[in-house]
Every structure is written in structure tokens, then in C-alpha cells.
Amino acid sequence: MVIRRVVLRQFRSYEQATLELDSGLTLLAGPNGIGKTNLLEAIHFAATGRSPRTTRDTDLIRHGAPLAYVRVEWDDPVAGRRVVEMALHRQHGKALRLDGRKRQRLADLQGALPIVYFAPESLALVKAGPAARRGFLDDLLGQLVPGYTQLLHDYQRVLAQRNQLLREIRAGRAAGSLLAIWDEPLYRHGQAIRQRRRRLLDELAPLAAAAAGRVAAGGAAGAGVLELDYLAAEPDGRVEGGAVSSPEGLAAFHREEVARGTTLWGPQRDDFALFLDGQDARAFASQGQQRALALALTLAQVELIHRRLGRWPVLLLDDVLSELDGKRRRYLLEAVCDLPQVILTATEPPEWPEGTRPRVIPLPLGPEGEAEPGWPG
Numbered sequence: 001m002v003i004r005r006v007v008l009r010q011f012r013s014y015e016q017a018t019l020e021l022d023s024g025l026t027l028l029a030g031p032n033g034i035g036k037t038n039l040l041e042a043i044h045f046a047a048t049g050r051s052p053r054t055t056r057d058t059d060l061i062r063h064g065a066p067l068a069y070v071r072v073e074w075d076d077p078v079a080g081r082r083v084v085e086m087a088l089h090r091q092h093g094k095a096l097r098l099d100g101r102k103r104q105r106l107a108d109l110q111g112a113l114p115i116v117y118f119a120p121e122s123l124a125l126v127k128a129g130p131a132a133r134r135g136f137l138d139d140l141l142g143q144l145v146p147g148y149t150q151l152l153h154d155y156q157r158v159l160a161q162r163n164q165l166l167r168e169i170r171a172g173r174a175a176g177s178l179l180a181i182w183d184e185p186l187y188r189h190g191q192a193i194r195q196r197r198r199r200l201l202d203e204l205a206p207l208a209a210a211a212a213g214r215v216a217a218g219g220a221a222g223a224g225v226l227e228l229d230y231l232a233a234e235p236d237g238r239v240e241g242g243a244v245s246s247p248e249g250l251a252a253f254h255r256e257e258v259a260r261g262t263t264l265w266g267p268q269r270d271d272f273a274l275f276l277d278g279q280d281a282r283a284f285a286s287q288g289q290q291r292a293l294a295l296a297l298t299l300a301q302v303e304l305i306h307r308r309l310g311r312w313p314v315l316l317l318d319d320v321l322s323e324l325d326g327k328r329r330r331y332l333l334e335a336v337c338d339l340p341q342v343i344l345t346a347t348e349p350p351e352w353p354e355g356t357r358p359r360v361i362p363l364p365l366g367p368e369g370e371a372e373p374g375w376p377g
């Protein structure tokens with residue numbers, strides 16, 4: 001995949017701007033606060049329907065404007081030139097057009113423009129809490145597996161309603177017997193999510209182990225033999241062990257769930273462990289090793305997307321070069337410089353790998369006055 005053009009209207013700090021891109025390495029360079037991250041965020045938003053850094057979509061709309069608009073045009077090696085357009089209205093939410101056709105569901109974006117986004121927060125993936133690692137799996141599954149985003153959405157709806165009911169039962173406003181109604185969909189959707197996450201992790205593990213080996217061999221010391229293990233949390237605090245193996249099995253925990261007002265079973269409590277030479281890297285690896293593993297997971301993600309979708313994702317590296325020491329920085333650039341497209345941000349150009357011909361785009365971008373086609377109105 002090669003993104004050719006990004007058009008912004010009222011997105012974050014941009015009133016209007018057009019970014020023209022080429023294949024290969026592109027650096028968006030400029031001082032802090034100039035809008036480098038905003039550009040990668042816009043690409044992420046158009047490709048996935050979400051921002052990588054906020055869950056509140058309206059943050060993306062330029063202050064004082066009623067709506068934001070992003071258009072990304074890219075070349076797909078099979079389908080040719082494609083276009084995604086996202087409009088985001090303060091009151092009416094998001095609207096999507098793909099190749100000029102209005103789409104009702106964001107899930108229609110699945111697999112269209114695969115991206116991998118790597119930012120300083122991604123480097124903390126190993127030492128961060130379980131939510132970050134669940135998010136890593138869910139984001140990847142959302143791009144790879146048709147229907148996964150919808151499945152997650154359905155599960156979250158069931159979970160929210162079940163939690164609401166638990167609190168009503170606790171307050172004496174609902175009968176405890178109603179709970180069983182939610183156990184079946186909770187269990188069914190929850191198991192489906194776990195199964196997909198597990199399968200993904202099984203496929204990712206050898207790629208991540210190989211990448212970790214390369215990161216180590218590339219001079220970014222600290223990697224050993226890497227294993228990934230999905231951890232399904234059980235309500236009694238155990239991991240695995242099958243305390244709950246059917247929807248009926250949830251009944252044993254109803255009393256405690258009512259007392260605590262929250263659901264104690266399910267993939268919203270899961271995690272995955274990274275074992276480095278048999279030791280849990282979440283707890284035992286040095287910070288340098290943890291960052292090397294996060295890098296390995298990202299490189300594995302790029303390969304997995306290629307393997308599953310048959311196309312290389314666009315790699316977005318937001319401000320990570322300054323976070324890495326010289327050896328890791330060199331390794332990362334060498335590892336990714338042959339991808340069809342890598343877009344980086346930094347305040348200063350790095351030392352580029354030999355033989356590459358990166359393009360540096362200085363920011364701020366010049367304003368661009370092209371009239372928009374009549375959408376979103």
C-alpha cells in the first residue's frame with residue numbers, strides 16, 4: 001500500500017492542508033507542536049475510524065469548527081487507486097465514504113488500508129497495563145478479521161447491560177434471576193473474542209520471536225527466546241484452569257458479581273504474557289529489553305498483516321526515533337526501509353540507512369485552496 005495524498009479540512013490544528021506522498025521513506029519534519037502527529041493521526045483515523053490517541057472523537061475537530069474532514073488516497077497493488085473519506089460532525093458523529101460510495105458501517109473499512117502505528121506509547125506496551133496489550137490484539141484483529149470489530153462492539157454492549165443489571169440487583173431494583181438472561185450472550189461473544197485473540201497470538205508468536213532475535217542481532221541487545229501466552233482471566237482470580245466452561249458456570253459467581261456490581265468473567269479482563277528466556281518480561285525484563293520486545297511485536301505485526309492480507313501495511317512511526325538509542329534507531333530504520341511506504345515524524349532528520357533515498361517534508365505545510373467536492377456538505 002502506498003498513500004499518495006492526504007487532504008484535511010478542520011482537522012486538529014489544520015484548517016486546510018494537502019499532503020502529497022511518495023513510496024519509500026518519508027519524514028515529516030518540524031518543531032514540536034507544529035502538527036506532525038496530527039497528520040499521522042488523520043491517516044490512522046481515515047484507515048480505522050479511530051484516533052490512536054483519544055477516545056473522544058470531537059477532540060479531532062479543529063476548535064470552533066462544526067466538523068472535520070479527512071480524505072486519504074492510496075494505491076493498492078491489486079485494486080489500484082482507492083479513496084477513503086471520513087467526516088466527523090460535532091453533533092452527528094462520523095460518516096464514511098469508500099471509493100466515493102457512502103457506507104453505513106465503519107466495519108466496512110476492515111482490510112481496506114492496513115496500517116501499523118508505532119508511537120512512544122507503543123514502546124511501553126510490555127510494561128503497560130493489560131488494557132494496552134488487549135488493545136494491541138483488538139486493533140490488529142479489527143484490521144485482519146472481518147466482523148471482529150462488530151463482535152467486540154456486541155460484546156461490550158452485552159457487558160454494559162449486564163453490569164447495569166448487576167448494580168440494579170444490588171440496589172434491590174431488579175430480580176437476581178434476570179442475570180441468567182445475559183450469561184449466554186456474554187459467554188458466547190466472550191469465548192469468540194478469546195478464540196480469535198488466541199489464534200492471532202499463536203500466529204504472531206513465531207514472527208515476534210524471529211523479530212526479537214533480529215532486534216538482538218541488529219545490535220539492540222537484550223532479546224532472548226520469546227514466547228507469547230494468552231492469559232484468560234477466571235472470576236476466581238485464577239488464569240485458565242477452566243473455572244467457567246459454560247454459560248451455566250457463571251452462576252457460581254453471581255452473588256459476588258452483584259456484591260461488586262461488575263462482571264468478573266470475560267475477555268475484558270484478559271492479558272497476554274511475554275516470556276523471555278522463560279521469564280515473564282512484564283515483570284522481569286529491563287526497560288531496554290521491554291522496548292526491544294515492543295519493537296519486535298511491531299515488526300511482527302507488519303509481517304502478519306502482509307501474510308494475512310497479501311499486502312504490506314503503511315508503517316506510521318510517530319516520534320519514536322528520538323526515543324531509541326543510536327543502535328536501535330539504526331536497526332529499526334534498516335528493518336523497515338524496504339517496505340513500500342514508511343511515514344515518520346521527527347524534529348530532525350536521522351542518520352538514514354545507506355542506499356535509501358528518503359524524502360523530507362518540512363512542516364508547516366503550505367495552505368492549499370482546492371475546492372472540495374460537495375461532501376460532506
Ligand SMILES: Nc1ncnc2c1ncn2[C@@H]1O[C@H](COP(=O)(O)OP(=O)(O)OP(=O)(O)O)[C@@H](O)[C@H]1O
Pocket residue numbers: 011012013014030031032033034035036037038039059060061062063319345347
Ligand atoms: N482540536 C484542535 N483544534 C486546534 N488545534 C489543535 C487541536 N488539537 C490539537 N491542536 C494543536 O495541534 C498542535 C499539536 O500538534 P501535534 O501533536 O501534531 O504536534 P507535533 O508536531 O507532533 O509535536 P511534537 O513534536 O511535540 O510531538 C498543538 O499546537 C495543539 O494545540
